[in-house]
Amino acid sequence: DQQVKQNSPSLSVQEGRISILNCDYTNSMFDYFLWYKKYPAEGPTFLISISSIKDKNEDGRFTVFLNKSAKHLSLHIVPSQPGDSAVYFCAASARETSGSRLTFGEGTQLTVNP
Amino acid sequence: NAGVTQTPKFRVLKTGQSMTLLCAQDMNHEYMYWYRQDPGMGLRLIHYSVGEGTTAKGEVPDGYNVSRLKKQNFLLGLESAAPSQTSVYFCASRNVRDRSSSYEQYFGPGTRLTVT
Numbered sequence: 001d002q003q004v005k006q007n008s009p010s011l012s013v014q015e016g017r018i019s020i021l022n023c024d025y026t027n028s029m030f031d032y033f034l035w036y037k038k039y040p041a042e043g044p045t046f047l048i049s050i051s052s053i054k055d056k057n058e059d060g061r062f063t064v065f066l067n068k069s070a071k072h073l074s075l076h077i078v079p080s081q082p083g084d085s086a087v088y089f090c091a092a093s094a095r096e097t098s099g100s101r102l103t104f105g106e107g108t109q110l111t112v113n114p
Numbered sequence: 115n116a117g118v119t120q121t122p123k124f125r126v127l128k129t130g131q132s133m134t135l136l137c138a139q140d141m142n143h144e145y146m147y148w149y150r151q152d153p154g155m156g157l158r159l160i161h162y163s164v165g166e167g168t169t170a171k172g173e174v175p176d177g178y179n180v181s182r183l184k185k186q187n188f189l190l191g192l193e194s195a196a197p198s199q200t201s202v203y204f205c206a207s208r209n210v211r212d213r214s215s216s217y218e219q220y221f222g223p224g225t226r227l228t229v230t
Contacts (some may be wrong), residue, residue, distance in 0.1 A: 009154070032217045043118070043204055043221030044157070089156060093217045099145055099197050100208060100217055101172065104156040 003027045004092050006105035012044060012112055021108050023090030026071065030092040034102065035075050038087045045090075048075070063111040080112045116141050120205050127195045135190040135225050136172035137205030145208040146188040147172075147219060148180060148203040157204065163188055163208045195229045202226050 007023045013019045023033075031052040036044035041075045050057040050073070057064050063076045077084055090105040137146065145164050149157040153211045159172030159181040169180045177199060188207075193197060200225045206219040 004156075006156075034217060036221075043206075043223050045221070046218045049217065057179045098145075098172060100210065101147075101159055101162060102217065102219060104149075104158070106154055106156040110174070 001026070002106075003030075004090055004105040006090055006108050008108050009106070010109040010111070012113060013080050014081045015082055016058070019075075019080045019084065019110055019112065021046075021088050021090075021104055021110065022074040023073045023075075024071060025073075025092050027094065027103075029096070030095040031099075032093045033064070033066060033073050034091045034093075035062075036089040036091060036108070038089065042089050044089060048050070048074075056072045065067075077110075080110075082112050082114050085110055085112050088102050117141065118205055118207055118220050120203075120222040122225060123223070123224050126230065128152065128159050128194075128209075128230055129196060131193065131195050131226075132191070132193050133162065134192075135203055135205075135221060135227075137188045137190070139186055139188075139205075139207040139220070139225045140211065141207060142185070143220070144185075145206035145210055145219075147205045147206040148178070148188065148190045149176065149206065151204060151224075152201050153204045160190065160203075195227075197229045200227060 034049040035047040038044040066073045087107045091102040118139045138158045147162040148160040163169045163182040166185045205222040208219045
């Protein structure tokens with residue numbers, strides 16, 4: 001079963017506007033969540049993370065929100081820039097998991113139009 | 115630091131052939147991982163290692179073997195390649211000594227494998 005789901009395969013926004021990428025999870029043992037960004041022909045790069053003891057984490061233009069009761073997290077990018085166009089993966093981990101394994105969502109292709 | 119490097123970048127195999135993908139990291143990270151990425155399926159964990167000489171199965175281990183004889187290297191082997199193994203393969207590593215690392219994994223640039 002897919003424990004981490006990103007239901008939107010793609011998202012298109014105008015430059016300067018807000019981009020909101022969503023992620024849902026089913027495993028209540030997950031206690032750490034990460035967002036990765038991936039450009040074509042490159043490996044994923046870490047963007048931002050959040051612990052389950054928080055409901056918000058901010059880093060410059062990027063903010064991640066966590067709603068534990070709904071098992072939902074979102075990534076907000078404000079303002080969006082053309083260079084933000086990439087595939088964004090949501091990932092989750094449980095502290096007791098051997099090897100600190102991450103479970104990834106399917107990814108969302110973000111396109112920011114100039 | 116070069117970070118995480120992967121060799122080769124591209125490879126085409128015929129069904130039944132074997133090959134080994136090499137991952138190397140120069141960050142002295144303890145944990146290493148192999149993933150495959152397929153369209154619409156995100157990244158799926160094949161095998162991982164929590165230290166030199168140790169390996170474990172991930173989500174999709176069938177058809178693959180791994181070895182970690184040295185801390186900095188993690189090898190992924192395909193003994194008899196099948197078309198279903200056509201994918202992009204990513205290696206990653208993690209520093210577990212840094213308590214502030216937030217579970218972050220560092221990824222290599224990937225290997226694009228086609229099995230015909």
